[in-house]
Amino acid sequence: MAAVHSRAARAARASLVGIVSSSAASSARAADLLGFESAYPSAEVLLADATIDVVHIVTPNATHFDLALAALREGKHVVCEKPLTTSTAHAALLTEAAEEAGVTATVPFVYRFHPMVREARARVAAGEAGSLLSIQGSYLQDWLLAASDDNWRVDGALGGASRAFADIGSHLCDLVEFVTGDRIARLQSVTRTVFDERSSRPVTTEDLAAVLFTTRAGAVGTLLVSQVAPGRKNRLHVEFHGSEESIAFDQENPEVLWIGRQTGSQLLTRQPGLSADAERLAVLPPGHPLGYQDAFSAFVADTYAAIGGESRDGLPTFEDGLRAVTLTDAVLESARTSTWIDIEGTNP
Numbered sequence: 001m002a003a004v005h006s007r008a009a010r011a012a013r014a015s016l017v018g019i020v021s022s023s024a025a026s027s028a029r030a031a032d033l034l035g036f037e038s039a040y041p042s043a044e045v046l047l048a049d050a051t052i053d054v055v056h057i058v059t060p061n062a063t064h065f066d067l068a069l070a071a072l073r074e075g076k077h078v079v080c081e082k083p084l085t086t087s088t089a090h091a092a093l094l095t096e097a098a099e100e101a102g103v104t105a106t107v108p109f110v111y112r113f114h115p116m117v118r119e120a121r122a123r124v125a126a127g128e129a130g131s132l133l134s135i136q137g138s139y140l141q142d143w144l145l146a147a148s149d150d151n152w153r154v155d156g157a158l159g160g161a162s163r164a165f166a167d168i169g170s171h172l173c174d175l176v177e178f179v180t181g182d183r184i185a186r187l188q189s190v191t192r193t194v195f196d197e198r199s200s201r202p203v204t205t206e207d208l209a210a211v212l213f214t215t216r217a218g219a220v221g222t223l224l225v226s227q228v229a230p231g232r233k234n235r236l237h238v239e240f241h242g243s244e245e246s247i248a249f250d251q252e253n254p255e256v257l258w259i260g261r262q263t264g265s266q267l268l269t270r271q272p273g274l275s276a277d278a279e280r281l282a283v284l285p286p287g288h289p290l291g292y293q294d295a296f297s298a299f300v301a302d303t304y305a306a307i308g309g310e311s312r313d314g315l316p317t318f319e320d321g322l323r324a325v326t327l328t329d330a331v332l333e334s335a336r337t338s339t340w341i342d343i344e345g346t347n348p
Helices: 002-011 024-034 043-047 059-071 090-103 116-126 166-180 277-280 292-307 320-337
Strands: 054-057 077-080 132-140 184-194 208-215 220-226 235-242 246-252 256-261 264-269
Touching: 002 024, 002 054, 002 292, 043 059, 054 059, 054 292, 059 077, 059 090, 077 235, 077 320, 090 320, 116 166, 116 235, 116 246, 116 256, 116 277, 132 166, 166 184, 166 208, 166 220, 166 235, 166 246, 166 320, 208 320, 256 320
Parallel strands: 054 077, 132 220
Antiparallel strands: 132 235, 184 208, 208 220, 235 246, 246 256, 256 264
8 A cells, every 4th residue: 555655645746755664674675665765763753754744654454543643743644544543432532633733634535536436426416316215335355265365454453353344344335425425324234254264363353244224314225345255356336326316336447437217327437527526536538547546646636735725525534534433343343233233423
């Protein structure tokens, strides 16, 4: 993720002042690989550098809280990878600390920055879909399909109590709420850990999760999240069914929306005449595909614009990171207790 962040920062005309990793040697390698001016000996030294305006945190999940809090206390603007933290309490503390510091603090829910996601949001807001009736979403990967597949995220001490849902389910929930302008109000979930061990280490985090939910406005929805779905590399798909039309977005084909009506359906491609928000993010002419890195670069550019005092609609902040952690905790609690969990009142 440091490579993705650094490319986006460079595209936004940032100076890559310095980087720090888990050791002096790895810091030096990262600085050389990614083109940073310096490799710092520790996070403390980096954060004490007054020439640094914004810090991107792309470390293992369990380290996010301490690093982000230290950065905020130094008055730095912060971009922190999701999950923001591994607990709701810590996420709430970071959100409060960012507000008190008066800095810009964002979380890269970057799928918001595909032009066609903004077009879907505009259509819903304009009432073209009618009253929202149901939502169907999935985020499927296969990179942990075999028992021999392993990664630091599998270790609960580094990744947190949730893996699949915290890692990719958070994106799915954010997209659902961002496009609809509605909130998940209640949910019930089932999770499964396919392999008890990976690399001779016990596995305590989930490989997949299924969620049934209702929204504040009354829509009924289902979500399926899996890191053990053969052939699926990064397939985020979400479909919104309204009383007038359905709207579907597929992250692996992000230049198109499927619009469904009782009288027929159509594929709406990125083209002139879309909503103003979609047009703003369409930095290439139609027919020149925009992808994940483009969305990420747009997120970072908007973050830096906010640091400069501009207002950018749809920028995901630490409040959105807190929301994602809250929903993840609810998914785990529901799976543990086999009950519905009421999200209302837990956070805005």
